[in-house]
Amino acid sequence: MRQRDRKRQLRPADPRLKNVKVPDLDSLDDRRERSEYKAMRTAEKQHDKYKTDAELVPGRILEVRTNYSFLVEAENELHEATLSGRLKQFSYSTTGLAAVGDHVELDISDAPNFRVENILPRRNTLSRYGDGRFQKEIIVAANIDQVVITSSWREPRIKTGLIDRYLCVAALEEIQPIIVINKIDLCEDAAELEQTLGYYRESGFELLYTSATSGEGMPELKRLLTDRDSVFSGQSGTGKSSLINWLEPGLDLRVASVSRHNEKGRHTTTQAILLPWSFGGHLLDTPGIKTVNLHRDVLEQIPKVFPGFAPLATQCFFRDCSHSHEEDCAVLDALEQGKIPIERYESYLRLMESLE
Ligand SMILES: Nc1nc2c(ncn2[C@@H]2O[C@H](COP(=O)(O)OP(=O)(O)OP(=O)(O)O)[C@@H](O)[C@H]2O)c(=O)[nH]1
Ligand SMILES: [Mg+2]
Ligand SMILES: [Zn+2]
Numbered sequence: 001m002r003q004r005d006r007k008r009q010l011r012p013a014d015p016r017l018k019n020v021k022v023p024d025l026d027s028l029d030d031r032r033e034r035s036e037y038k039a040m041r042t043a044e045k046q047h048d049k050y051k052t053d054a055e056l057v058p059g060r061i062l063e064v065r066t067n068y069s070f071l072v073e074a075e076n077e078l079h080e081a082t083l084s085g086r087l088k089q090f091s092y093s094t095t096g097l098a099a100v101g102d103h104v105e106l107d108i109s110d111a112p113n114f115r116v117e118n119i120l121p122r123r124n125t126l127s128r129y130g131d132g133r134f135q136k137e138i139i140v141a142a143n144i145d146q147v148v149i150t151s152s153w154r155e156p157r158i159k160t161g162l163i164d165r166y167l168c169v170a171a172l173e174e175i176q177p178i179i180v181i182n183k184i185d186l187c188e189d190a191a192e193l194e195q196t197l198g199y200y201r202e203s204g205f206e207l208l209y210t211s212a213t214s215g216e217g218m219p220e221l222k223r224l225l226t227d228r229d230s231v232f233s234g235q236s237g238t239g240k241s242s243l244i245n246w247l248e249p250g251l252d253l254r255v256a257s258v259s260r261h262n263e264k265g266r267h268t269t270t271q272a273i274l275l276p277w278s279f280g281g282h283l284l285d286t287p288g289i290k291t292v293n294l295h296r297d298v299l300e301q302i303p304k305v306f307p308g309f310a311p312l313a314t315q316c317f318f319r320d321c322s323h324s325h326e327e328d329c330a331v332l333d334a335l336e337q338g339k340i341p342i343e344r345y346e347s348y349l350r351l352m353e354s355l356e
Helices: 003-010 025-029 031-047 160-173 190-202 218-225 240-247 258-262 296-305 330-336 342-355
Strands: 056-064 069-074 077-083 103-107 114-119 125-129 137-142 146-152 176-182 206-209 228-233 274-276 281-285
Touching: 056 077, 056 114, 056 274, 069 103, 069 114, 125 160, 137 228, 146 160, 146 218, 146 240, 160 176, 160 190, 160 296, 160 342, 176 190, 176 218, 176 240, 190 206, 206 218, 218 228, 218 240, 228 240, 240 281, 296 342, 330 342
Parallel strands: 077 114, 146 176, 146 228, 176 206, 228 281
Antiparallel strands: 056 069, 056 103, 069 077, 103 114, 125 137, 274 281
């Protein structure tokens, strides 16, 4: 039998499958379209009739346990809640319907069976993308104020390319970035430190040198975190959990022992839970990442949002200047004058190349 005929024979004859609508796979590849679609469905759903006896209170998803069950904060209490049947029908999406940080309406009428009846539109999302063709989106958190880009000066050695990518993501999603360089106690050459990182401060970013061992820089970090919702992100072993434990000893998050952190590919933090600070606001500790993939859609925006380029890009002769071969390019001029370190410009080119 030819291969093609065999396939035909194997096709399922189940009549129930005939009317099943499968989501258009191409639309999964386009993030903007998808979020618009989601927002539209959410808006539609808002007009659906609720159960008449529903008693709705505002809440926030602190943890996504499965596609259908969550930890929700509402009226200053924590509740286990499930997705309402009405919303379940929309959750075919690969990424799930609800994300950590989502604002919801919680039906408390049938307590202790709490139901998430409505997911409100998101202000922003911090997402990761797979690097396959479809660049599957994984939402790390929604509706957050700031991302704490946590690097360590050594162990593991600082990767400024990663900081650049994070800063682009933050700019695109309008999330306030805070660059934290931890393990500053391991730094022996302050001049090298400043030479590597001073550019970020000069470009207007919040840049902190911290040590969870000596406490250096920690009061300043605490001040920036107070009353805001922050996501800690960065490579594994940079000290995200250690910083959080220093600030909020009661949490007692798991921290890698030095020997464990030397084993490659181990991640100490695995769960994503939005936790309240005792000094106001929330925190999300995330597992370490190796790289930050951006969605290819944003390629054209990178020349405008790459760290330090924003004020220059408006001065380039071409509005869509890619700062690579064009005449009258303010970025190339600044590079020539030594105002942009060559390392940053090379990092920019690498990022652009990776999105092409
Ligand atoms: N010398 C020094 N060591 C630190 C500092 N902060 C954390 N460490 C150590 O670095 C190791 C990793 O710390 P973690 O807090 O587990 O790092 P993490 O970023 O949460 O790692 P993942 O959860 O795997 O992403 C631990 O052995 C900490 O004791 C610091 O400021 N200085
Ligand atoms: Mg951790
Ligand atoms: Zn230019």
